[in-house]
Amino acid sequence: MKAIRLEEPKNFQRVEINEPTSPRPGQALVRTHRMGICGTDYGGYLGKMPFFSYPRIPGHELGVEVLEVGDNVTNVKVGDRCSVEPYMNCGECYPCRKGNGNCCEKLNVIGVMVDGGLCDKFLIRADKLHSSSKLTYEQLALVETLGIGCHACDRGAPQKGDHVLIIGAGPIGLATLEFTRLTGATITVMDMVESRLEFCRETYGVPHTVQFKGDGSELEQMLDITNGDRYAVVTDATGHNASMSNALKYVAHTGSLVYVGITTAEVSFPHPILHKPEMSIKGSRNALPSDFSRIISLIEDGTINTEPWVTHRTSFDTVIEEFETFTHPESGVIKAIIEVA
Structure with a gap:
């Protein structure tokens, strides 16, 4: 059976793997139709994703077809089109008992810590499938990315009328934007790439955009936008340690900073910049089952x-040759989709 495996950073190989067995109770056998490529996949390819292990079949943003179900499966049936919730949680640890399986102490994310969906067929827990009779496989492959933004927005909890800053206009930043706009908050997006900011203005009507130039001018613009208050909620979706360290400068007194991007490097700041405004710093990891349904x-x-x-x-046949180009901002990639079947 065909699959693509990342043997080590920057080394994809097309491989043949064993056909999956019939599903056990609680499992489903699914066929991958579409896979979205996200920052985690790019980070794994570049060797910059801390949770990624090798060798690994990637693929966690998936639109799949149910081929067969095991005993005791009632939420999906053969022929269903589904999005995959890729977070394989244990169900027993402290966060799982609280309903936060997204940050399970023993979490395995398919395509990151265990093999994922860049293959013809694979087995998965049926409770991790979310079906739709209306959406295409491509739309279903986008649900997980949107889930990251949905959860990040909920972690910041902006209110109507709040000034909110989203740093980074890649897929996760845009996913956060999708849900922030539903709160009625006033949004500013900052990025280094002007074409991404133009996308935010033209596609989402974002009222304020700031191009980061590294000369301090961004803070002057932000103070003007917020009438000197800075931002009630700042979400950093860059995964860049310098950006994550600088982000504290933009938070209003009593405001919140949400880190949704991931870095392997140290994030540092002088303590008074956190203490003086009584700022809250929060991590945001993955998404919740209810996010997928929503x-x-x-x-x-x-x-x-x-x-x-x-x-x-x-x-599937051309992704190995083209993947490298998607890692370059000048390619203009917002979201790339692999047509697997």
């Missing part, structure tokens, strides 16, 4: 339009 409904009813998201497509 997002599917929002796409189905047209509240979220996924059409502008997909800027590049590639096939």
Whole structure:
């Protein structure tokens, strides 16, 4: 059976792997139709993702078809189109008992810590499948990325009228933007790449954008935008340690800073910049099952339009040759989709 495996950073290989067995109780056998490429995949490819292990079949943003189900499976049936919730939690540790399986102490994310969906077929826990009779496989492959942004927005909990800053206009920043706009907050997006800021203005009508130049001018613009208050919520979606360290400068007194991007480098800041404004710093990891259900409904009813998201497509047969280009900002990639089947 065909699969693509990342043997080590920057070394993809097309491989043949064993066909999966029939599903056990509680499992489903699924066929991968579409896979989204996200920052985690790029980080794994570049050797910069701390949770990634090698060799690994990537693929956690997936639109799949149910081929067979095991005993005791009632939430999906053969033929269903599904999005995959890729977070394999234990169900027993402290966060799992609290309903926060997204940050399970023993968490395995498929395509990151264990093999994922860049293959023809694979077995998965059926409770991790979220079906839709209306969405395409491509739309279903985008649900997980949107889930990251949904959860990040909820962690910051902006209110109507708040000034909110999103740093980084890549897929995770845009996913956070999707849900922040539903709160009625006033949004500013900052990025180094002007074309991404233009995308935010034209596609989402974002009222304020700031191009980061590293000369301190961004703070002057932000103070002007917020009438000197700075931001009630700042979400850093860059995964860059310098950006994450600088982000504290932009938070209003009593405001919150959410880190949704991940870095292997040290994030540092002088303590008074946190203490003086009584700032809250929060991590945001993965998403919750309820986020998947909510997002599917929002796409189905047209509240979220996924059409502008997909800027590049590639096939299973060409992705190895094209993947490197997607890692370069000048390629203009917002979201690339692999057509697997």
